[in-house]
Amino acid sequence: MIVEPKTATSKVLSVSQLCKVYGTTVAVDGISFEVGRNEIVGLLGPNGAGKTTTINMILGVLEPSSGSIRIEGIDIAKQRTQALSRTNFAAVYAPLPGNLTVYQNLRIFGLIYAVKKLSDRIEALLKQFDLEAFRNTKCGVLSSGEQTRVCLAKAMLNQPHLLLLDEPTASLDPATARDIRTKIREFTARDCGGVLWTSHNMYEVEEVCDRVLFLSHGKILLEGNPKTLPAEHGKTSLEELFITIAREPLALERV
Numbered sequence: 001m002i003v004e005p006k007t008a009t010s011k012v013l014s015v016s017q018l019c020k021v022y023g024t025t026v027a028v029d030g031i032s033f034e035v036g037r038n039e040i041v042g043l044l045g046p047n048g049a050g051k052t053t054t055i056n057m058i059l060g061v062l063e064p065s066s067g068s069i070r071i072e073g074i075d076i077a078k079q080r081t082q083a084l085s086r087t088n089f090a091a092v093y094a095p096l097p098g099n100l101t102v103y104q105n106l107r108i109f110g111l112i113y114a115v116k117k118l119s120d121r122i123e124a125l126l127k128q129f130d131l132e133a134f135r136n137t138k139c140g141v142l143s144s145g146e147q148t149r150v151c152l153a154k155a156m157l158n159q160p161h162l163l164l165l166d167e168p169t170a171s172l173d174p175a176t177a178r179d180i181r182t183k184i185r186e187f188t189a190r191d192c193g194g195v196l197w198t199s200h201n202m203y204e205v206e207e208v209c210d211r212v213l214f215l216s217h218g219k220i221l222l223e224g225n226p227k228t229l230p231a232e233h234g235k236t237s238l239e240e241l242f243i244t245i246a247r248e249p250l251a252l253e254r255v
């Protein structure tokens with residue numbers, strides 16, 4: 001009997017001793033972490049800490065210098081297509097082609113992902129992300145908030161079990177950002193997926209993430225519940241803790 005990897009592990013993502021080196025720059029320095037089912041994990045850290053490099057390795061866009069990445073137990077170095085078919089991604093710096101309509105974009109990505117019953121899936125996503133009125137609008141003329149909703153709809157097309165979100169609410173107004181957070185929360189509550197979320201907005205991280213990882217100079221310095229972690233390290237807020245780590249990572253060891 002074939003055991004579906006989905007049922008064989010409670011982790012949607014397992015990263016072990018992951019490294020990425022560029023010449024003399026160690027962008028990611030031996031990090032290990034997991035993302036569980038129905039869990040939202042925040043990947044935090046100052047500019048240049050290694051967040052995007054980590055995400056790009058998990059997406060298979062960058063090859064690790066060493067270490068391993070498993071998605072639902074499947075090693076992406078060995079069974080890349082199978083592992084990545086369970087993953088999707090949204091980021092403000094990766095907008096969809098602006099000369100195609102919302103519908104055309106969803107259709108093309110759906111074909112690339114080989115989504116079954118694609119027309120039905122697109123209709124459901126247009127409804128879920130309040131995009132029905134924009135189905136024939138070119139993505140390039142949509143507002144930032146509308147484009148983010150299309151990017152998220154695209155990211156949900158293949159019903160991913162691992163969703164990577166790189167600053168999904170950057171440049172959104174507070175009401176739209178809250179709406180997006182609610183939709184991501186619904187995704188983790190309803191389906192069997194997990195989310196790796198990067199953001200520089202500590203208020204948002206505290207509200208949405210079940211667990212956070214603090215990266216600094218390519219290493220994980222801290223890990224824990226964003227609501228309790230600041231007090232554990234003598235800080236009053238996640239933002240204060242973030243600033244301490246960004247400015248003076250070694251100071252934490254003295255707390």
Ligand SMILES: Nc1ncnc2c1ncn2[C@@H]1O[C@H](COP(=O)(O)OP(=O)(O)OP(=O)(O)O)[C@@H](O)[C@H]1O
Nearest residue numbers: 022025026027045046047048049050051052053054
């Ligand atoms: N292609 C590359 N060649 C050389 N160095 C690189 C390359 N890509 C990233 N780096 C370096 O690796 C480090 C980590 O970069 P990365 O983009 O992962 O950081 P980040 O945490 O995502 O930062 P930000 O919050 O600014 O987006 C940085 O020092 C960066 O300069």
